[in-house]
Amino acid sequence: MIKKIKDKRLTLSVIVILVLISIIFLVIKLSKNNKVMKITTVKKSYDFVSLVDDVEELIVPMYINIDDGFILKKENINRAFITDEDEINIMKIDINDIEKTGHIAKIDDENYFCYLYKFNISQKDKIIFKNAFLRLDCNKANIKINIGSVTINKIDSFDNSNGYISITNLKGIINTVKSSNDINISKKDIFGIVLGIKNNSKQKLSITKIAPLDCNYYESFYEGKIIDTIPESNENMTNILGYEYEYFYGNGIIDNEKKLQIDADEKIYFLLPLKKISKYSSNSFGIMIEFIEEKTNKKFEMYIDDFLFFTTRADNEEYDILIYENY
Numbered sequence: 001m002i003k004k005i006k007d008k009r010l011t012l013s014v015i016v017i018l019v020l021i022s023i024i025f026l027v028i029k030l031s032k033n034n035k036v037m038k039i040t041t042v043k044k045s046y047d048f049v050s051l052v053d054d055v056e057e058l059i060v061p062m063y064i065n066i067d068d069g070f071i072l073k074k075e076n077i078n079r080a081f082i083t084d085e086d087e088i089n090i091m092k093i094d095i096n097d098i099e100k101t102g103h104i105a106k107i108d109d110e111n112y113f114c115y116l117y118k119f120n121i122s123q124k125d126k127i128i129f130k131n132a133f134l135r136l137d138c139n140k141a142n143i144k145i146n147i148g149s150v151t152i153n154k155i156d157s158f159d160n161s162n163g164y165i166s167i168t169n170l171k172g173i174i175n176t177v178k179s180s181n182d183i184n185i186s187k188k189d190i191f192g193i194v195l196g197i198k199n200n201s202k203q204k205l206s207i208t209k210i211a212p213l214d215c216n217y218y219e220s221f222y223e224g225k226i227i228d229t230i231p232e233s234n235e236n237m238t239n240i241l242g243y244e245y246e247y248f249y250g251n252g253i254i255d256n257e258k259k260l261q262i263d264a265d266e267k268i269y270f271l272l273p274l275k276k277i278s279k280y281s282s283n284s285f286g287i288m289i290e291f292i293e294e295k296t297n298k299k300f301e302m303y304i305d306d307f308l309f310f311t312t313r314a315d316n317e318e319y320d321i322l323i324y325e326n327y
Contacts, residue, residue: 038065039322040107043148046132047214048121049286049305052154056121058082058093060134060147063105063112070140072115074098079137080119082150084129091127091152093119095136107321127152128215130278146320148280151215159302164205165291167302168267169196172309173240174233177247177276189281190217190309191237191247192273194230199262204294207260210272213286213303218249220273222258227269240271249275261294283310 040063048056062071070076074095082091096118103114117134132150136143173192193212199205211219223241237245262268287304 035066036323037069037071038110038112039063039071039143039145040112040320041134041145041147043146043280043320045149045151045214045216045280045282045285046147047149047151047153047282047285049153049155049213049303051158052124052156056123056152057096058119058121058150060117060119061101062115062117062145063107064115065110065112067100067113070138071136071143072098076139077136078139081135081137082129083133083135083144085131085133085146087135089127089129091121091123091129091150093121096120121152123152124154125152126154130215143322145322149215149278151213151285153213153286153303155303158305161291161300161302162201164199164201164293164300165207165262165289165302166198166200167195167289167304168198169194169230169269170287170304170307171230171233172307173231173235173237173271174309175237175247187281189276190274191245192240192271193287193307193309194227195270195272196230196267197262197270198267199264201293202264204264205262205291206294207262207270207289207291208258208299209288209290210270211288212274213288214282216276216278216280216282217285218275218277220275223273224260225271226260227271230269231271237273241273245273247274247276249277284308 041061042063046058046060048058050056064071074097077095080093080095082093083089097116099116099118101114101116105112105114127150129150132147133144134147171194172190173194174188175191177187177189193210195210197207209219210221210224223245225241227240231240237247260270284306287307289302289304290299292299
């Protein structure tokens with residue numbers, strides 16, 4: 001009788017142990033399956049100026065709260081695109097590499113690891129995404145995240161000016177941005193460009209357009225003026241122009257008849273004010289200069305591919321966090 005009781009107790013103990021082991025394994029499995037992956041990036045302006053057949057590299061820093069997700073392996077990404085929100089416009093890009101930087105950002109009291117996602121752009125035509133999304137089609141899930149804006153400018157030549165003009169100076173005028181009704185930001189940004197322009201020809205030339213090649217800025221050519229001395233980079237634009245300068249682009253005034261005339265062998269300094277169209281900002285952008293030869297009325301263009309006006313800057317830290325469960 002005693003032996004039977006002991007056998008029953010032993011059997012019960014074994015059953016209890018097996019049940020506990022099963023529960024532990026189940027909890028571990030559920031815990032593993034319920035991992036939450038969070039992805040974000042700092043939205044900013046990405047802009048490129050290049051020849052039609054050139055391949056550009058797009059580098060997007062992504063902040064991810066884990067270090068073992070499917071999104072971290074290049075082979076798990078089948079296709080990649082830049083799109084607008086409704087995917088009416090779409091541009092295919094090719095994943096080149098994923099690089100862990102070692103940088104850790106603290107967002108909402110949680111650590112996010114920074115990875116650089118590197119893509120090749122083979123686009124041959126001009127295309128603009130004012131509100132750009134990076135879409136990654138992966139094995140386990142598709143990722144679509146707002147990265148800011150993307151401006152692709154493709155050109156046949158950087159300079160067809162026949163050497164008539166040269167740019168002897170480029171300087172950004174940096175002021176502190178005050179918020180508008182539509183754009184809520186508080187940081188420094190570029191308000192204008194000072195260009196040193198030399199007419200190398202023996203005849204009068206007329207510059208008809210100078211434009212930043214970034215969809216977040218608009219040139220205010222009609223407000224531009226020739227200046228005698230180059231201002232400091234932090235000088236207030238209102239003080240330089242002599243009136244209260246409106247930085248944010250409204251209806252605007254576009255004077256297509258305005259020309260900046262430069263005599264033969266003359267050198268000038270020209271201040272080009274800029275207007276802000278959106279909250280996305282950049283450290284650099286390209287510039288297009290268009291002019292005509294007064295005698296023949298022939299039009300010429302020249303391009304600057306990368307005017308750097310910030311070496312370092314604090315990005316506008318607005319995070320849209322994507323959450324993926326059971327990844």
